[in-house]
Amino acid sequence: MAEVLAATFVVDEELCYGCGACIALCPTSALDLKERLAVVKQEKCTLCEYCIRSCPVFALRIEGGD
Ligand code: SF4
Numbered sequence: 327m328a329e330v331l332a333a334t335f336v337v338d339e340e341l342c343y344g345c346g347a348c349i350a351l352c353p354t355s356a357l358d359l360k361e362r363l364a365v366v367k368q369e370k371c372t373l374c375e376y377c378i379r380s381c382p383v384f385a386l387r388i389e390g391g392d
C-alpha cells in the first residue's frame with residue numbers, strides 16, 4: 327500500500343551559504359537566516375516554489391508529496 331506523504335520544503339545545509347536571496351522572496355515570510363543558513367518554518371511555507379529559483383546554488387527543493 328502506498329502511503330500519502332506530505333510534501334516538505336527542504337534546505338540543503340551543505341549548499342546554502344546564507345546569501346538571503348530566498349528570504350527576501352518568500353511571500354509568507356517562511357524563511358529565516360540563522361547562522362548563515364536558510365531555515366524554513368514549515369507551518370508557514372505554502373510550497374509555492376517562488377524561492378527555489380532564486381537560490382544561486384540550488385539548495386532549495388520540495389521533497390515528497392507525489
Ligand atoms: S516555497 Fe514559497 S512559501 Fe515556501 S519558503 Fe519558498 S517562497 Fe516561501
Ligand code: SF4
Nearest residue numbers: 342343345346348381
Ligand atoms: S538563496 Fe540559497 S544560498 Fe541563499 S540563503 Fe537561500 S537557500 Fe541559502
